[in-house]
Amino acid sequence: MPSTKHSENVSEEYGDNPEDYDPDEFEHPSVTVDDIIFTVKDDDLKVALIKRQRWPFEGKWALPGSFVDMEESLEDAAERTLHNKTGVSDDVYMEQLYTFGEPDRDPRTRVITVGYFALVHREDVELQETEDVEAIEWHSAYDLPELGFDHEDIIEYAVKRLRWKLEYSTAVFSLLPEKFTLSQLQNTYEVILDRELDKRNFRKKIHKHELVEETGEREENVSHRPAKLYRANKEVGEIVEIL
Amino acid sequence: MPSTKHSENVSEEYGDNPEDYDPDEFEHPSVTVDDIIFTVKDDDLKVALIKRQRWPFEGKWALPGSFVDMEESLEDAAERTLHNKTGVSDDVYMEQLYTFGEPDRDPRTRVITVGYFALVHREDVELQETEDVEAIEWHSAYDLPELGFDHEDIIEYAVKRLRWKLEYSTAVFSLLPEKFTLSQLQNTYEVILDRELDKRNFRKKIHKHELVEETGEREENVSHRPAKLYRANKEVGEIVEIL
């Protein structure tokens, strides 16, 4: 098997064109999806990680991932991984993040991974340890444990994307329950952007863009003045310049 | 070969984990890169396309692409494709666009393609028909011929990214020669954004962000008042809110 061939050789012999290619003639890279699943909890930005049980990176943490099956789309593979590994099911915002393909990123073989970025509601946050058994836990994105592969870089990239999403889209609603207070909304922004926002200016903008509408309900069982509960007034993911 | 297996089966039998995977046990998808190479020429946004010589989509146009070799990075594959297919060499802005992986996007076999987005200077624009021989030509992104695969979708997505890049980064400089006039700069924006801009407001912004500096030179051999020539005063790709 010409597994050590260089691209130049391949190019010369095979005309460098997909159409000249016999899919069984060469070794192919493996393709996986990795999910970067975020939530906001306890005033902290959390990312779901599984603990690895075997070589390589045994005992270290890593993103939940799966191989892409020959007959499923990338997005289906990412959703399947989300469901199988976390037990989380509906109402999850998901989008493709980036494809990481350095030849040596996996010590076993050539693995190209397509990163998918997911935002789950605080409520959905129960990570089920599924049959696949490895421990899955929320970790602070600001204080990560030792990670296998290039997953630290992937998470760093995902946090940048998440910040962008918050400033320029309505993705924040995928991190909140259906009904939420304006303070919860602001807190979600503050945790993710890692800076404080002015309450009055924040509310001015939220209302100017008509991002929320009143439900008519208020908080209950709080030992202070209860806040009004709002719901999202835009589709999740819609592009709006918010901050 | 269990090439028709569904993902659920794979998941159950193999624990759904990359680490359980024997790279030779299953058929892998093929992985390609496709380059979406843009330039601005003749008041038009152009994209480089090759004419296909064989099935599938024989006679139709398609993006230049290559298989990813087992030992090269995705970016190296994209650059190799750029050089081999277009003859274009230095000073090209390139970034990963998106990964397209619908199972049926290629009628031959499962092919996942990583799109790379490239911007070349007007000057570098000589497309060389290389040994790989198929015709390569610039086509208007606003008036595309019939394309094979999902390449029309890919180009549509790339045009959106390009517009975003122009509004929020200094990527425009990769489309211009080293020295350029402010009218050329404005024209590049207008062609890509597909709308007219006010000359005075445009110049105000360019100067406010200190995007350009004077070279001290002026245009030559024009039959009207010659414009000053400027050069970029920021790194290409830097993030700045421009328009």
Add this chain to the structure above:
DNA sequence: AAAATAGTGTCTATAAGACATTATGTC
């Protein structure tokens, strides 16, 4: 009444957008 959080408005500075005339070079 004390504690805790909710909720609200003004002022200033900066940015965005609409808009027309003069300047300078070539032929």
Add this chain to the structure above:
DNA sequence: GACATAATGTCTTATAGACACTATTTT
């Protein structure tokens, strides 16, 4: 001097950011 494009400024409106006090509920 006719032609073609270069170059420039003002005014109005909208947006962003700094900033502090009152209101409401629970205990």
